[in-house]
Amino acid sequence: MPAGSLSELEGVALGIVQKRKRCTAYAVRRELKQSPSTHWRASAGAIYPLLERLERGGLLASTKDSVDGRGRRHLQVTVDGKKALRTWIFEGLDPGVVASVFDPIRSRAFFMDVLSRRQRQKFVEDSIGALERYLETTRAHLAEGERDSVEYLANLGAVYEAEARVKWMKKILESA
Amino acid sequence: MPAGSLSELEGVALGIVQKRKRCTAYAVRRELKQSPSTHWRASAGAIYPLLERLERGGLLASTKDSVDGRGRRHLQVTVDGKKALRTWIFEGLDPGVVASVFDPIRSRAFFMDVLSRRQRQKFVEDSIGALERYLETTRAHLAEGERDSVEYLANLGAVYEAEARVKWMKKILESA
């Protein structure tokens, strides 16, 4: 919404267009799909109406000559869009938003005591394995970006978090 | 769903009832509300139908004498429910689930370059402040649980993650 504040996915989508200067809806979908986080499936049913909404709200614009033979419409972030993006970024510092990190492994760890000793051990060990594989892919993503680019710095956060999760699970393994 | 697999919220709700042995829907809501993660608002419109669904599916049961004068129905996890809970826990090791961590600060950090030098500095510094306040509340939660309880160990994960996020943001501050 232009009047209200941007949703998470709206902010991210707007940011992706901004980063690419000019791109199609499909490119936004692809980038979301390829991102290491699987939080969003980048479904067509979400992306296309969302970008339309942003365009109607004046945060995105597509010039006439932006439609090529295949019917692809190239989008650009407007001045208002940039402003909205900045506002959205600062909104993230809201306590409610900061605390809304979500870790499915941790959600499950809370209920480990329904597992037998052996199952619990297996759960923790397998978690470490899964996390280490995940860590590898996030590190690979990190290597792609050039150092000191915002992309590198942002991905660094994913690596730090994944490392912390591994360290945490190893601590649990010790105490068992 | 009893036949299929549990959703995230279903797993968590079932786990909360299991942990308490026997509790009302309201107690589940309250625990979700008071949890340090604000990922779920624990809205009545979600919890009550969800618990009904689990009961119809045979994962939860409420005995007749469980209804007290105030109409509170006390729920218990059935044998099938315990089995479903264990399955759900192990399902979390699925790569798609492991990778679905979601950090709103990191989402925003990807697009920091739309900010001016000063704005960016402010964003990072304010983020550190917000994260440190969040870290304080997660540490407080940690102190409540007795050491070596699963609750303590699970909350430890939240602390590790929050520490990693602070460390990450301070790293960004250095490189600016």
Added chain:
DNA sequence: CGATGCATGTAAGCTGTTACATGATTGC
């Protein structure tokens, strides 16, 4: 020229939220 992939979009469904309604209990 036919298969595969690019690209856009829509319809139906699920899940969760907000906001409201209702009544019973507790505390002052």
Added chain:
DNA sequence: GCAATCATGTAACAGCTTACATGCATCG
């Protein structure tokens, strides 16, 4: 006795997903 809170529920809505439909382009 009245306010606040406990406790359960419902209706309307918002957002995202799956699954489908469509057409163009590219490559063998």
